[in-house]
Amino acid sequence: MERVRQPNHASPRATPVPGRSGAGAWNHRGCTTWYHLDPLSPLVIAVVSIVQTIPSLVFFALLIPILGIGVQPALIVLGLYSLLPILRNTYVGLRSVDPALIDASRGQGMTSWEILYMVELPLTAPIIVAGIRLAAIYLVSWATIAALIGAGGLGDLIFSGIDSYDTTLLLAGAIPTALLALVIGFVFGRIRHLVTPRGLRAEVVTRRDLRTEVVTG
Numbered sequence: 001m002e003r004v005r006q007p008n009h010a011s012p013r014a015t016p017v018p019g020r021s022g023a024g025a026w027n028h029r030g031c032t033t034w035y036h037l038d039p040l041s042p043l044v045i046a047v048v049s050i051v052q053t054i055p056s057l058v059f060f061a062l063l064i065p066i067l068g069i070g071v072q073p074a075l076i077v078l079g080l081y082s083l084l085p086i087l088r089n090t091y092v093g094l095r096s097v098d099p100a101l102i103d104a105s106r107g108q109g110m111t112s113w114e115i116l117y118m119v120e121l122p123l124t125a126p127i128i129v130a131g132i133r134l135a136a137i138y139l140v141s142w143a144t145i146a147a148l149i150g151a152g153g154l155g156d157l158i159f160s161g162i163d164s165y166d167t168t169l170l171l172a173g174a175i176p177t178a179l180l181a182l183v184i185g186f187v188f189g190r191i192r193h194l195v196t197p198r199g200l201r202a203e204v205v206t207r208r209d210l211r212t213e214v215v216t217g
Contacts, residue, residue, distance in 0.1 A: 048080075059080075060073060060149045081135075083135075122197055130192055137184055154177045158177070
């Protein structure tokens, strides 16, 4: 009998997508969207991390010779400080999407951008909102320090109370600041719950029930 030779098929996870550049080739996780192979992503996060390691008061002092005092340098510093939690959570969230979902979406004929805003961003939204929540809470505390360079706000009451040993003035600035941070944390916590897909909510509830059953059993 004549032996039939079977063709040697290459693994689909190692086969590049025809007509695509290196940014659209399969990587070791089977993902095809551009940012998974973007070499600038770790560099950008590293630079933003270095910015956040600078003490806020020192950062304000560095900008005073350039921009003077007031609201403008405060907004620039606060904006730079808020970038790290948001960028890091967005990058980690997009990297953590199951490659099988991306493969299935690609098999349905979806483009990279369609996969991004129809599959990956909805799944990553809770992690992104968590980063925004963390950045917003940080901004409340950093904004009080901005009062030292004439940016105003509740920080004026806090530092005036410290300078004059006035407990009433001190609490008049500290209590609203703490309440503002708590309210922001609660609001973004609810937003995170709302943007979480129902499937992920059910999975979290199931895992929680399983842990409870193990502990009580």
